[in-house]
Amino acid sequence: MTSMKPLQEKEEEQLLWAPEHRTLTDSHRLAESRVLPSLRRMYLRRPDEVIRDVSLTPPQQKCYNPHDLTLTFVDADDDLDFLCEGFQSRRALMSCGHAVTPMSLTNWCRRLLDEGESRFVCGQSGCNVEWPFAEVCKMALLTPEEKKYFEKTMASNAARGSTKLCPKCKSSVVRKNPSNLKVHCTTCPIKKGRYYSFCWQCLREWKGPAPRLEHCGNDGCNNESLKTLRHCPDMYLG
Template identity: 30%
Template sequence: MKFTLVFPDKKRKTIRLGERLGVKTLLKHLPNGTTIKHPRRDTKVCGHKRRLLGKTFNDGDILNIVYKDHTSVRRLRRDLPTSNEECMISLSKDSKRAKMPCGHAITPRSLYDYCWSELENGRTEIKCPYVLNAKAETCNSLWSFDAFTKFANMNKKEKKTIENKIFTNKMKITNQKIPDVNTMISLLHNSPKTVIYGISCPLRRACPRCYSIIEHTGGCRSMRCGYPGCGFVFCFRCLSQGALCSYNCKTVPTQFALL
């Protein structure tokens, strides 16, 4: 069965599911705490193990997604900068808008939904979608993981899910077999230590771009990933991209801390 999902911000998404699957399966494709407005009845459809898609909807139905009252409000943290401009996605001025690092405004709810929309489309990075001119050129500024998760007010569980999705998308782009996450965590967190220019550092690191496991066998901190098609250059100590690290860094972050 084919469905067109229409979200509160008017964005649409088309999915296909078997008619003998439960409605609960359909709800797994949606943000937590959402319901579906029935296309022919004045009711909202919630997940139920006995409710089958084929007995609830028709093929080709357009389904309006409804956020529950307690989940529709995703509040902006008080310590973050706000903007008086309208939200770049919902065009709303009713809720507080975050002022993103690039200077453009967005509500935490719209930011959360936009991030998931991008990741569901296979993206591995979240960039600003603000439309600059009539030619539909966008800002396209890259938002860091810390920035968009903080401005969307994501909790620890949501951050973990987002990071897992980014990891999966990167594996698909580089045509690598998706490894068992627990195995990767074990390899990285149980790594032996080595000393790089006087600072203790794990002997094993994962390439920040393709997540290939790399061991430091000697030489300087600058590392080039040897996986075919990658070649990403980064600092083995602080994990920053090569051009962004002064190589005077002293921080040694733990990889996959959220997983």
């Protein structure tokens, strides 16, 4: 009796190379060509190389409330949907003028955090606008769990670089003068209505005169490295 297995395998092979399947493959290649280099590296990693936070549950499809009058909805492509996933939500404009959905914005900001960034910058080519964290929370519809993860990762990334998070509004602040511990948050006047200065070392509201290099006027503000150098014994090389 003739086995049906070779015939089934032949039919499956013909089905795989059917025109509609070739079209799907071509569309996938087109989508891949639009992915930013950083995103392409992420999706080409081996499973054991992808870093995941186990405390986060799998992302659920998030959609804007179509009756939210605080959002500017547009009939346009999702500017952050680099993988052409076609998220269900309506598109809304960010402050930079690019259209996003909650899912595409969440995915993009997660990617920035995974790369060690502590600031959220638009992913569109030629657009270097930095979004305030409050805007990201609102437009990405971050859950309490996601917001906690974002804040924790932002702080961790900032501690390793030249930026830190403003203790008041959680926006990234760049220290422009390395000889002065007093830094000004440029986002607080926009969000809070008043200027805010804090100490780069102890991350509390600034106290005392400025500029200062070793410490501010807050109790307990000390640079442990300078303290160690000040009290270490002299060494002589003969």
